[in-house]
């Protein structure tokens with residue numbers, strides 16, 4: 001094995017390691033964040049509901065996009081909470097409060113966007129189906 005092959009093996013193992021660490025991150029956020037579990041349950045219910053509503057492809061994309069965005073934003077919220085806790089520890093600090101509140105605001109705004117998507121795409125179809 002020459003130097004070039006060795007470098008490729010090292011690169012490959014780092015690539016696999018980064019997947020392993022990313023999956024560990026997914027697992028940790030699910031285990032430790034109650035809000036994340038709620039997002040997953042609500043998102044799954046919405047997706048199952050959509051199966052019965054004959055959505056067009058672009059409507060599916062909007063629904064999947066908005067659910068994914070809430071989940072991704074919750075991951076970032078958790079990242080910020082952890083980093084702030086690391087920096088501030090048990091101390092009260094106005095900047096720690098600002099950072100955590102803004103991170104929570106980002107999740108809230110994204111959830112608001114999902115509600116708008118649901119109101120435009122899902123509710124009218126559900127209404128039609130039911131009445």
Ligand SMILES: Nc1ncnc2c1ncn2[C@@H]1O[C@H](COP(=O)(O)OP(=O)(O)OP(=O)(O)O)[C@@H](O)[C@H]1O
Nearest residue numbers: 035081088089090091092093094096097100101104
């Ligand atoms: N070190 C701190 N200094 C000042 N205010 C803080 C600090 N830590 C938390 N807070 C305030 O308390 C609130 C709750 O903090 P916490 O760390 O429990 O987050 P949370 O929003 O409850 O998170 P979770 O998503 O885990 O429910 C924050 O939104 C922030 O307003």
